[in-house]
Amino acid sequence: MSPRAASRLETLGYGSVYDYVAGKADWGSAGLPLEGENGSTTRAAAHARTDVPTCRLDESLQTVQRRVSDAGWETCFVVDAGGVVIGRLGRRALGSDDDLAVAVAMTEAPSTVRPSARLRDLVERMRRQNLSSLPVTTSDGRLVGLLLRETAEEAVQRLQQLRR
Amino acid sequence: MAVPATRADVQRLVGERAQLVEVLPAAEYADEHLPGAINIPLQELAEAAPSRLDPSRPVIVYCYDHQ
Numbered sequence: 001m002s003p004r005a006a007s008r009l010e011t012l013g014y015g016s017v018y019d020y021v022a023g024k025a026d027w028g029s030a031g032l033p034l035e036g037e038n039g040s041t042t043r044a045a046a047h048a049r050t051d052v053p054t055c056r057l058d059e060s061l062q063t064v065q066r067r068v069s070d071a072g073w074e075t076c077f078v079v080d081a082g083g084v085v086i087g088r089l090g091r092r093a094l095g096s097d098d099d100l101a102v103a104v105a106m107t108e109a110p111s112t113v114r115p116s117a118r119l120r121d122l123v124e125r126m127r128r129q130n131l132s133s134l135p136v137t138t139s140d141g142r143l144v145g146l147l148l149r150e151t152a153e154e155a156v157q158r159l160q161q162l163r164r
Numbered sequence: 165m166a167v168p169a170t171r172a173d174v175q176r177l178v179g180e181r182a183q184l185v186e187v188l189p190a191a192e193y194a195d196e197h198l199p200g201a202i203n204i205p206l207q208e209l210a211e212a213a214p215s216r217l218d219p220s221r222p223v224i225v226y227c228y229d230h231q
Contacts, residue, residue, distance in 0.1 A: 001187055001188065001206055001227040001228075002187055002225045002226050002227045003166070004206060005185070005187040005206050005209055005225040005227075006166030006225050007165075007166065008206075008209050008210060009166075009209065009213060009217075009223055009225065010165070010166060012209075012210060012213055012214070013219060014213070014217065014219050014223055015219070016221070016222040016223065017166040017167070017222070017223050017224075017225070018166060018167050018168075018169040018173065018174075018177060018182070018222060018223070018224040018225070019166040019167070019168055019169060019224075019225055019226075020169045020170075020171075020173075020174050020224055020225070020226035021168055021169075021226075021229075022170070022171065022229060023226045023227050023228050023229045024186070024196060024197065024198060024226060024227075024228055024229075025228055025229035026171055026229065027171060027174075027198055028196070030171055032171070032198075033199055034196045034197065034198065034199075035196070035197055035198070035199050036193070036194055036195050036196040036197050037194055037195055037196075038195045038196050039196055
C-alpha cells in the first residue's frame with residue numbers, strides 16, 4: 001500500500017517522498033515505541049525484565065552459576081558480543097555440579113518473541129504451552145529481556161481494568 | 165520515484181522535520197502507529213494531502229509491512 005501512496009504523492013507534486021516499506025511491523029519488532037490504543041504499553045517489550053542475566057559462550061559454567069545465583073535468577077541468556085541470543089541456561093544447567101563450558105551446558109536457539117508481540121496473545125500462549133516465561137528479542141536477534149508469565153498476566157488484567 | 169527508506173532513515177528524517185504519514189485505514193492507525201505520525205488513508209490521500217502535507221518538507225509514507 002505504501003508504494004502506491006508514495007507514487008500518488010509524487011503525481012501530486014511532492015518532490016521529496018520516502019517509502020518506509022517495512023512499515024510498523026518492522027518498527028515494532030525492533031523494540032521502538034508505538035502509540036495508539038494498542039501501543040507499546042500493551043506489548044511484550046514494555047513488561048519484559050531487562051535485568052535478566054547474560055553470559056558469553058566462552059565463560060565457565062561455575063562462574064556463571066555464581067553470578068546468576070547472586071542476582072537471584074534461575075536462568076541466563078548466552079549472547080554474543082552484539083547481544084544476539086545464542087542459547088539459554090535453564091534451572092537444570094545452572095544447578096549442575098559438572099564443570100562444563102557454557103557452550104556445552106546451554107540449550108541452543110531458544111524460542112523468542114518480538115518486542116511488539118501483543119501481551120494478551122503471549123499470556124494465552126504461555127498458558128497453553130505451560131511456559132513460565134518468554135525471551136523477547138528484536139528482529140535481528142538482540143535480547144530485550146525476559147517476559148515473566150506472572151508479570152504479563154498482571155499487566156493484562158490491569159490493562160483490561162483501565163479500559164472498563 | 166520515491167526513495168525506499170529503512171528504519172534508520174526514518175529516525176534520521178523525522179529528526180530533520182520530515183512528515184510521517186500512515187496510509188492505512190483510521191481504525192488501524194488508532195490501534196497502533198509510529199510516534200508523531202499522522203493518518204491519511206490511501207483512498208483519501210489525493211484530497212487530503214494539499215491541506216495536511218507541506219510540499220516543502222520531506223514526506224515518509226508507511227503501512228503495516230511489505231504487503
